Amino acid sequence: MKKINTIIIEDDKFNVLALTRIIEKHFPEITIVDTASRVNESIQKIKFHQPELLLMDIHLIDGTSFDVIRQCRDQQFKIVFMSAYHEYVIKAVQHAAVDFVFKPFDINDMVVAIDKAIDQLQDENYKLKIETLFNNVEQNQNRIILQGRGKLRACKVEEIVWGKAIQGGANFYMLDNSYFFVTKPLRRYEAMLTDFSFFRCHPHYLINLNHVTEIKPDSQRIRMRTGDEVIYENRRYQQLSERLDHHKEFA
Template structure:
C-alpha cells in the first residue's frame, strides 16, 4: 500500500501530539504531512500537500472545520472529525455517516475511526455524505443516510414513517408508501432518529411520532398516517402516549 498522506488539524498541541503518537504506533502506512492549528493554515497545507486523510478538530481558534471544507476544492480526501463538544454539529456528522471521535480521546475509538477512514479511501459515495453533512448544518430539514446492500440513499427524516427490524438489517417505510432496506440493524439508526420524534414502541419497531394517526389500546396497535399498523408493547404504552402529547405540543 502506498503511503497515506495525512494532515492533523488541531489547535491543542497536546491533542495533536496524542493523535500523532497513535498514528506512529499503529499506522505505519500513514505519513503525517503536516500539523495545523488554524483554518487558514489548514487550507494552505491541504492545497499544498493534497492529503488522502484529514484528522480535523471541529472548533478552531479562527473558525470551524466546516470553514475549511467549504474553501477546499476538490474534496479528494477522507475526514475523521474530532470534537469535545456534544452539539448540533456532532449530530449532523453522525446523520451523514462521516467518521467522528470525541475528545478526550478513547484511543481505541480513535484507532477504529482512522481504520474505517482508510477502508473508505475509495468510497464513491463520499461526496454524497459531505453534501448531506452540510445540509444538516445549514437547514432545518435534517437528512439521514441509509445504507443499502449496494448503495447509500439520503432521506429527509420526516419522510420516514416507521422502521422494522428484520434479519440482516431493517426496512424503513416512507410517507409515499415506498420502503428502503437498510443493511444495518435498526438500533444503529434509533439513537439518531430519537432526537427527531422517533420512538422504539416495540423491540422490532421504531415509529415517527409525527406520523401517528391513532392508537388503539385494546388491540395494542398504532395506526400511521399511511394506513400502516404497528404493534406496540403494553409496557411502553404510557411513555408512547406522553411522547405523542409532547410531539403535538411542539409540532
C-alpha cells in the same frame, strides 16, 4: 504498501502529539505530511499536499473545520472529525455517516475511526455524505444517510415514517410508500433519531410520532399516515401515550 498522506488539523498541541503516536504505533501505512491549527493555514496545506485523509477538530482557533472543507470541496479526501462539544453540529456529523470521535478521545475509538476512514478511501458515495453534512450545518436541514448494501440514500428525517428490525439490518418505510434496507441494526439509527420525535414502541419497531394517526389499544397497533399498522408492546403504551400528548402540545 501504498502510503496514505494525512494532515492533522487540531489547535491543541497535546492532541496533535497523541494522534501522531497513535498513527506511528497502529498505522504504518499513514504518513503525516503536515499539521495545521487555523482555517486559512489548513486550506493552504490541503491544497498543497492533497492528502487522502484528514484528522480534524471541528472547532479551530479562528473558525471551524467546515470553513476549511467549504473551500476544499474539489479535493478528494476522507475525514475523521473530533470535538468536545455535544451540540447540534455533532448530530449533523453523525447523521451524515462520516467518522467522528468525541474528545478527550479514547485510543481504541480513534483507531477504529481511522480504520473505517481508510476502508472508505475508495467510497464513491462519500461526496453525498459531505453534501448531506453541509445541508445539515448550513441550511439547518435534518437529513440522514441510510446505508444499504453498496448504496446510500440521503433523506430528510421527516420523510421516515417507521422502521422495522429484520435479520441483517432494518427496513425504513417512507412517506412516498417506498422502503430502504439498511445493513446496520435499528438501534444504531434509534440513537440518532430519538431527538427527532421517534419512539421505540416495540423491540422490532421504531415510529415517527409525527406520522401517527391512531392508536388501537384493542389490537395493540399504531396506525401510521401511510396506512401501515405497527405493533406496540403493551408495557410501552403509557410512555407512548405520554410522548404523543407531549408531542402534540408542542407541535
